[in-house]
Amino acid sequence: MDRRRCWFSKLLLFSCFLLSSGQSWSNISATDMLDSVIRDHAFQALERHRTGVVYHISLPANLSGMTASVLRLRSSSLWRKGASFTAFHIPPGTTAVPFVRRLVVVYQDWGNWSASYYNVTGHKLVGPVIGFLAYDAFNASSNTTMDLDFRVNGSAVSISFPGAALPKGSNSTAKCARFWPNGTVDLGDIESSNVCMTRSTGHFAIVVPLEDTDHSLVMGKRKEKKWWLWVAAIGGGVVALLSLIVVAMFKLVKKRKREQMVRQAEESEALEAIWIGRSRMPSATMIRSQPVLENGGAP
Numbered sequence: 001m002d003r004r005r006c007w008f009s010k011l012l013l014f015s016c017f018l019l020s021s022g023q024s025w026s027n028i029s030a031t032d033m034l035d036s037v038i039r040d041h042a043f044q045a046l047e048r049h050r051t052g053v054v055y056h057i058s059l060p061a062n063l064s065g066m067t068a069s070v071l072r073l074r075s076s077s078l079w080r081k082g083a084s085f086t087a088f089h090i091p092p093g094t095t096a097v098p099f100v101r102r103l104v105v106v107y108q109d110w111g112n113w114s115a116s117y118y119n120v121t122g123h124k125l126v127g128p129v130i131g132f133l134a135y136d137a138f139n140a141s142s143n144t145t146m147d148l149d150f151r152v153n154g155s156a157v158s159i160s161f162p163g164a165a166l167p168k169g170s171n172s173t174a175k176c177a178r179f180w181p182n183g184t185v186d187l188g189d190i191e192s193s194n195v196c197m198t199r200s201t202g203h204f205a206i207v208v209p210l211e212d213t214d215h216s217l218v219m220g221k222r223k224e225k226k227w228w229l230w231v232a233a234i235g236g237g238v239v240a241l242l243s244l245i246v247v248a249m250f251k252l253v254k255k256r257k258r259e260q261m262v263r264q265a266e267e268s269e270a271l272e273a274i275w276i277g278r279s280r281m282p283s284a285t286m287i288r289s290q291p292v293l294e295n296g297g298a299p
């Protein structure tokens, strides 16, 4: 039974793998809208503030649960020294694309909003979605902004996830999900237990396949119960069928035996009455006088 269960979960794993290869995440317009809300608040936070200092962004009350911070940088400084802020480490030798003199880097932690806005087919988010976005600082005073990407020379940008505690034993299955603006998701290898590497801006999360967590931990109990119910039902059915067969066979054998015995009795009676003995004689006549053969089926 254990082997059958193992086989079942392998099948499940396989089908989930197939599903995940064409995945997409939902609600692009809603996440775009939230990105721009956070960007606008980031630019507000930077007004009359210093370049090179990280500021916490105060978000509207209806976004509680999310956190964000912002840093304005000179491109020359980014190229020479790189930057480390909140969860990012941007190595030296990084440039903004297209090139701008000063840029704004925004960090978003989607917190409890992550799962409602981002999902990966067949996977479960571990910890929050982290947004790593960059804009042209020159546009800060106007209402139109330019999104930037990065070009890294050498090592990539690392993002460490704050609350990402991998479920036990999911080291090898955990992946870095990268949510593209067009709605597709890439799954890449994880750098260490809570670090993802990237060469571009975007939204990121650590994910584990559903089988690793839900099936053994969260939904496991309900699944197990159902599974046992099936086993009990099938097992009960088999036992009932077997006992029916056994009873039928037992009856048949008994009937055959009795028929044989009766036949033998008749034969021996017909052949030699003396051979049987004194006490046998009256009982034999009794058997003969009653229609035992016809009622032989009843016990």
Ligand SMILES: *[C@@H]1O[C@H](CO)[C@@H](O)[C@H](O)[C@H]1NC(C)=O
Residues within 6 Å of the ligand: 024, 025, 026, 027, 115, 116, 117, 118, 119, 120
């Ligand atoms: C995940 O995405 C799919 C497809 O966009 C959507 O139908 C589904 O409701 C989403 N699930 C959650 C939990 O948001």
Ligand SMILES: *[C@@H]1O[C@H](CO)[C@@H](O)[C@H](O)[C@H]1NC(C)=O
Residues within 6 Å of the ligand: 026, 027, 030
């Ligand atoms: C996307 O988000 C908007 C706003 O939060 C919501 O009204 C809409 O139902 C969501 N759509 C999907 C498919 O989740």
Ligand SMILES: *[C@@H]1O[C@H](CO)[C@@H](O)[C@H](O)[C@H]1NC(C)=O
Residues within 6 Å of the ligand: 060, 062, 063
């Ligand atoms: C938050 O409230 C503002 C108005 O104050 C509204 O425009 C916006 O859509 C709200 N956002 C969400 C995610 O509910």
Ligand SMILES: *[C@@H]1O[C@H](CO)[C@@H](O)[C@H](O)[C@H]1NC(C)=O
Residues within 6 Å of the ligand: 064, 065, 112, 113, 116
């Ligand atoms: C996230 O948690 C905050 C409280 O910490 C709550 O006000 C908010 O509604 C939650 N948001 C979602 C999308 O669950």
Ligand SMILES: *[C@@H]1O[C@H](CO)[C@@H](O)[C@H](O)[C@H]1NC(C)=O
Residues within 6 Å of the ligand: 100, 136, 138, 139, 142, 143, 144, 145, 146
């Ligand atoms: C924003 O910046 C880009 C590049 O610096 C520039 O091409 C664009 O015109 C600016 N937009 C506004 C509204 O200033």
Ligand SMILES: *[C@@H]1O[C@H](CO)[C@@H](O)[C@H](O)[C@H]1NC(C)=O
Residues within 6 Å of the ligand: 141, 142, 143
């Ligand atoms: C930006 O847009 C707001 C309204 O959305 C407007 O009040 C403000 O004047 C605009 N700022 C600029 C510089 O255009």
Ligand SMILES: *[C@@H]1O[C@H](CO)[C@@H](O)[C@H](O)[C@H]1NC(C)=O
Residues within 6 Å of the ligand: 093, 153, 154
């Ligand atoms: C990348 O770095 C190497 C050495 O650090 C340098 O020789 C090369 O020109 C750089 N490439 C770019 C595109 O900046």
Ligand SMILES: *[C@@H]1O[C@H](CO)[C@@H](O)[C@H](O)[C@H]1NC(C)=O
Residues within 6 Å of the ligand: 180, 181, 182, 183, 184
């Ligand atoms: C989405 O964008 C990524 C990166 O730009 C690209 O690799 C991928 O092919 C795009 N997918 C679709 C369906 O356009």
Ligand SMILES: *[C@@H]1O[C@H](CO)[C@@H](O)[C@H](O)[C@H]1NC(C)=O
Residues within 6 Å of the ligand: 171, 172, 192, 193
């Ligand atoms: C899981 O990851 C941790 C930290 O990266 C490591 O110490 C541990 O050996 C890993 N376990 C397995 C089974 O790979």
